[in-house]
Amino acid sequence: MRDIELARRLLTQEELSLVITKQGEILYSSKEKGVRPLFQAILSLAGSLDKAAVADRVVGSPVAMLCLYAGISSVYALLASERALSMLRNEGVDVVAKEAIPNILNPDRTDLCPFEKLAQSVTSATQLFSTLKSLFTEAKQ
Secondary structure: OOHHHHHHHHHHHOOOOEEEEEOOEEEEEEOOOOOHHHHHHHHHHHHHHOOOEEEEEEEOHHHHHHHHHHOOOEEEEEEEEHHHHHHHHHOOOEEEEEEEEOOOEOOOOOOEOHHHHHHHHOOOHHHHHHHHHHHHHHHHO
């Protein structure tokens, strides 16, 4: 079974929010929503995510940028923003979304998701990763 198929199957069957697979093995999985699980996976797995597959419930620009930062080769999303899909495709990542929407919104649907705004304010995936690292470190304190 291809890595992306395994990740997609686990995402839906196990009701997970994120699954990362590589060479037929599960590297990381989480039920936590948002950007943090993928960020944590990148921190904990360092360089071993290159050419891995990611299945995520929601893929917006920040998740797409983190996938590019980590060298992910394929992405499956239940819901993805058009900008995220375009970003991944332009960089040669195999990407499939069950549903594509113009933007990822905040929970009350009155504005863009705060992390979408953050992703729009940075110039690179590396800058986004550094900004998230600072943000999540401050949140712990």
